[in-house]
Structure formats: structure tokens, C-alpha cells
Amino acid sequence: MRLFTESGYDVRVVPTASALRFVGAPTWAALSGHPAQTDVWADVHEVPHVRLGQSADLVVVAPATADLLARAATGRADDLLTATLLTARCPVLYAPAMHTEMWEHPATQANVATLRARGAVVLDPAVGRLTGADSGPGRLPEPSEIFAIAATLLDRAALPQDLAGRHVVVTAGGTREPLDPVRFLGNRSSGRQGYALARAAVARGAEVTVIAANVALPDPAGAKVVRVGTALEMRDAVREAAATADAVVMVAAVADFRPATASATKIKKTSADPDPVELVRNPDILAELAHDRPRPGQVVVGFAAETDDVLANGRAKLAAKGADLLVVNEVGEARAFGTTDNAATLLGTDGSVLDVPLGSKDRLADAIWDAVAARLPG
Numbered sequence: 170m171r172l173f174t175e176s177g178y179d180v181r182v183v184p185t186a187s188a189l190r191f192v193g194a195p196t197w198a199a200l201s202g203h204p205a206q207t208d209v210w211a212d213v214h215e216v217p218h219v220r221l222g223q224s225a226d227l228v229v230v231a232p233a234t235a236d237l238l239a240r241a242a243t244g245r246a247d248d249l250l251t252a253t254l255l256t257a258r259c260p261v262l263y264a265p266a267m268h269t270e271m272w273e274h275p276a277t278q279a280n281v282a283t284l285r286a287r288g289a290v291v292l293d294p295a296v297g298r299l300t301g302a303d304s305g306p307g308r309l310p311e312p313s314e315i316f317a318i319a320a321t322l323l324d325r326a327a328l329p330q331d332l333a334g335r336h337v338v339v340t341a342g343g344t345r346e347p348l349d350p351v352r353f354l355g356n357r358s359s360g361r362q363g364y365a366l367a368r369a370a371v372a373r374g375a376e377v378t379v380i381a382a383n384v385a386l387p388d389p390a391g392a393k394v395v396r397v398g399t400a401l402e403m404r405d406a407v408r409e410a411a412a413t414a415d416a417v418v419m420v421a422a423v424a425d426f427r428p429a430t431a432s433a434t435k436i437k438k439t440s441a442d443p444d445p446v447e448l449v450r451n452p453d454i455l456a457e458l459a460h461d462r463p464r465p466g467q468v469v470v471g472f473a474a475e476t477d478d479v480l481a482n483g484r485a486k487l488a489a490k491g492a493d494l495l496v497v498n499e500v501g502e503a504r505a506f507g508t509t510d511n512a513a514t515l516l517g518t519d520g521s522v523l524d525v526p527l528g529s530k531d532r533l534a535d536a537i538w539d540a541v542a543a544r545l546p547g
Contacts, residue, residue, distance in 0.1 A: 170200055172316040178323075181206060181221060183250045185237070209249050221249075222256030227323050230254075232266035232309045233291075235277050241289075242280035260322045263291045264315050264390065269305035288330055290322065290372060292391030310390035314368070318390050321372045321531060331542040333374030335415040339366045339392075340407065342382035344400045346427035348446065349436045357500075358422035360384030362472075362511060362530045366418055367392045369534040373542075378414070380406045382421050400424050400451040407454055408463075416468040416541050419455045419492075427451050459491035466546035468493050470537065474500040480514060487516050494518075494540055496533075515540055 173180045182197040182205045189207065197205035206221060222228070230237060230250070237250070241263075246252040254261065263284065271277060272294055281291050292315070297308040341363020345353040363379065364386055370377045371391035379394045382403055388394045395410065397403045400423050411417050426448040436443070455471045462469065471492040475482045476499065483497030498513040512527040515536065525536045
């Protein structure tokens with residue numbers, strides 16, 4: 170809620186009776202600047218169970234318990250929150266949190282499927298430590314990531330659910346090729362653009378798998394994250410995930426080369442000049458996938474980071490790789506890598522060219538998914 174209010178949004182809090190055992194109504198009122206709405210029978214003349222839902226631009230339920238999901242899926246209206254959900258005609262975002270067994274129970278999964286079929290965005294919970302010694306799927310995603318999904322929905326109120334029922338794979342970050350146990354060949358990629366694509370796909374209803382190479386960012390809410398380090402590990406993970414994917418977007422900066430051998434111990438500095446490092450070529454994961462797609466109709470998107478002759482190099486790379494789309498951007502010091510904004514040109518094998526001007530990486534992510542969705546088979 171602090172993230173919403175600090176970003177200028179007007180927030181009304183509707184806590185359930187159970188929620189008030191954790192955070193009291195005065196705290197919610199102080200943080201939001203409005204009385205916490207808790208009871209259908211309070212302020213009856215304002216008809217709160219109708220007014221709140223009708224006036225909202227977005228409803229966020231966090232954490233969404235197994236009980237709340239069940240009541241929402243069956244259309245219950247036995248408290249102010251569920252009544253508000255029935256009257257809301259805006260996007261609704263649920264961030265589930267519960268024990269692993271409760272999340273995996275067929276009843277909960279059926280309720281989640283029902284809500285998603287109605288157009289609600291239901292995030293998959295994060296994986297991690299729960300209460301007590303338990304650990305597994307069921308942890309509430311990081312607040313910053315829930316907010317990022319919510320901001321995407323607010324930014325595009327008519328955000329299409331054109332990826333609902335689709336499985337998409339996004340690679341992110343930069344691979345590192347070890348020279349010895351402490352040194353590596355790497356690049357400047359932070360993973361921000363890949364994570365923006367993951368969040369946008371979740372908001373559009375997709376099942377999202379992120380293959381993250383050395384990314385130091387919170388996991389995108391609602392996405393499954395597979396961690397890798399090297400290009401060879403990335404290749405194996407992409408092959409496995411792509412087997413069931415409708416679209417694969419290769420955002421990660423994968424090293425073109427790796428040392429032919431990696432020292433088992435730290436290479437010591439001596440008075441002599443160091444030995445030259447022999448490099449060998451890494452597999453071209455994008456080209457391999459594009460030319461040997463595991464599923465018919467699979468859409469494959471690549472990224473090209475260029476420093477000169479950007480469009481000419483991009484067109485040549487699109488032809489060589491065999492992808493459906495190539496996102497070409499100019500990179501360099503404080504440009505694209507590690508920044509919060511980006512500009513790019515989308516080149517299609519159909520001859521299409523779309524310039525996306527400098528803006529947030531979230532905006533570029535939306536443009537890319539628009540292009541992908543248009544190419545997915547019906």
C-alpha cells in the first residue's frame with residue numbers, strides 16, 4: 170500500500186476480519202488517508218458494497234488466501250470484500266499466499282482456473298520459506314513485484330488477456346563463462362528488460378517461465394524462475410522449457426565465446442605476462458531453437474544488442490537466426506544495459522518494422538507482446 174500511495178494512487182483498504190488480526194484498522198486508515206472499510210453495515214447510506222467496486226480502477230487482493238479464492242470463485246458476498254469483488258468491473262489482481270498443500274489442492278487449483286477464466290489475474294505464489302520450517306510454493310511474492318504487475322494493469326486499463334492459456338518462456342540477464350573459481354567473462358546485462366517482459370506476460374494471462382542468468386532482482390511475481398549461470402546451462406534450460414512453450418523470447422545476453430578450459434584454482438598473478446586465454450564458440454541458442462522448433466506455430470523472438478550500423482546488423486541477424494521477430498537496440502555505457510528505460514526497433518520476417526521510442530522497459534515489453542500475440546496461431 171505504501172508503494173501505491175507514494176506513487177500518487179488513491180487507495181481504499183477493505184480488510185477482512187481475519188486481516189485485522191494482523192494489521193489494525195487505525196493503521197490502514199493512517200497509511201491510506203481514508204477510513205478502512207470493514208463492514209457492509211457501516212455507512213449504509215453510501216452503499217459501500219456497491220460504491221467501492223463501481224469506483225475502483227483496480228482491485229488488488231493481497232494476500233489472497235485459499236478461503237478468499239474459494240469465496241470469490243463461487244460468487245459469495247458474505248463480507249464487504251467479496252461483495253466489492255462482485256460489483257467490480259475493473260481488473261482484479263489476486264496474489265495468493267498459503268501453505269504448499271493448500272495451493273496444490275485440486276479445489277484451490279479449480280478456483281484459480283475459474284477466476285482466470287473470468288479474466289482475473291491470479292499470480293502463482295513465490296517459492297520459499299513459509300511459516301515454521303515449511304518451504305515451497307505458497308509464499309507471497311515480493312510487494313514491489315505485486316505492485317509492478319498492478320501498475321501495468323493500471324497503466325493499460327484495457328490490457329488484453331491475449332496470452333491467457335499460453336505458456337511463454339523469457340530468458341533474462343547475462344551468462345558468465347568462468348576463467349577460474351573467482352573470475353569470469355561476462356557482460357553488463359541486468360535482466361531488467363527480461364523481467365519486464367515476464368511481468369507483462371503475467372498481466373496478460375500467460376503461464377510464464379523465466380530462465381535467469383545471474384540476475385540480482387526480485388523474482389517477477391507470478392512467474393516460475395529457473396536460474397542458470399553459463400551459456401551451456403542456458404541452452405539446456407531453454408530446450409526443456411521450450412518443449413511446451415507457445416512463444417520464446419530470448420532477451421538474455423548470452424556469451425558468444427567461453428574459455429576453452431577453466432582453471433580449477435585461482436590463477437595467480439606473477440611477474441610474468443599471463444598466458445593468452447583460448448576461447449571457443451558457444452552454441453547459438455536462438456538459431457538452434459528457431460530452426461528446430463519443438464512445437465508447430467511456436468513464435469521465437471530474439472534480441473540484438475548493437476553498437477553501430479544498428480538496423481543493417483539487425484536485418485542481417487534476423488535472416489541468419491531464423492526468428493520471427495528481432496528486437497534491435499543500441500547498447501553501450503549507460504544505454505540499455507542496467508537502465509530503467511529502453512528504445513528499440515522490432516523487425517519481423519514479414520518485413521514489418523516498428524520503432525519503439527525511448528521509454529520504460531515495461532512499455533517496450535508491451536509492444537513486444539502485442540507483436541507476439543498477433544503471430545500466435547488461433
